[in-house]
Amino acid sequence: MATTRILIVEDERHLAETLAMNLRREGYEVLTAWDGQDGLRQAQLRLPDLIVLDLMLPVKPGLEVCRELRSGPRTREIPILMVTAKSEESDQLIGLAVGADDYITKPYSIKVLVGKIKAVLRRRSGRREPATGEVIEVQGVTVDKHRHRALFEGVELPLTPTEFRLLEVLLRQAGRAFTRHELMDAAIGEDAMVLERTIDVHIKSLRKKLGAGSELIETVRGVGYRFREPDLVQQS
Structure with missing residues (x-):
């Protein structure tokens, strides 16, 4: 090794x-x-x-x-x-x-x-999961964990490692509202000492890189963030 x-x-x-x-x-x-x-x-x-x-x-x-x-x-x-x-x-x-x-x-x-x-x-x-579920696709956003690639409508997104983990967490449970602390634990790690606003900074950068897909990441007032479910997008 x-x-x-x-x-x-x-x-x-x-x-x-x-x-x-x-x-x-x-x-x-x-x-x-x-x-x-x-x-x-x-x-x-x-x-x-x-x-x-x-x-x-x-x-x-x-x-x-x-x-x-x-x-x-x-x-x-x-x-x-x-x-x-x-x-x-x-x-x-x-x-x-x-x-x-x-x-x-x-x-x-x-x-x-x-x-x-x-x-x-x-x-x-250390955060490897079984081969099933390595590729997630929701509303044109794709996360390929095996190849460590994220794409929106076929165009690769230049994500940092933290942004990649954050997007993966949101996509895996699209529609669920995550608190900032939950996202910090899942995407950054429980052993990291970070400010609560850290997640806001990463979300802002992630939205910017998604471009036309930025609105797919919703702010849930008083809670945190969620990735829109397909039916919610269609109804808006």
Whole structure:
């Protein structure tokens, strides 16, 4: 079995080296980059299994790196854990909006960060279901879990891993109203520390990518969200 590869993009070298040492002790292969441009280049060439990405980076800022990774066909599905010294809610939400799967703020505990990395990797690989039901199609939206592809009317959607899981959860029980907490548990994971507005950010991005199909994801006032059932669409 191939060793899990993690890329750390962090300009504070002592933090990067300490984290790298702890991750190697856990059995991971670790790559490091000291600026955003080099981090982007290494991600594109080495295709790591997860990226730890600092927000404040020289040469190319973390948000721009994240956007470019999410727009690249070979890198858009790589989980990204964003690290930032900014603890304001708006900064965290911006990071999630451009495609980060989770975040942690500085100063942080190495133990907590390693735990988050393990949790993100578990969410990526551990939620396999039987072969039946691998492909779901509702109202022109298709999720192919085996190939990890999502399409609307035959056009592939450039979804982040979290957006993919979120769409899958909504499609599997079309018509059911999910609370934000239920969606966070199902699509992001019970072990993730996230803001309640995190789901709103992911839903907004998902609707934007669905384009003409954006209204298929309904806001249920006072509850959360649901994917419209076929008969509800026809009656509207």
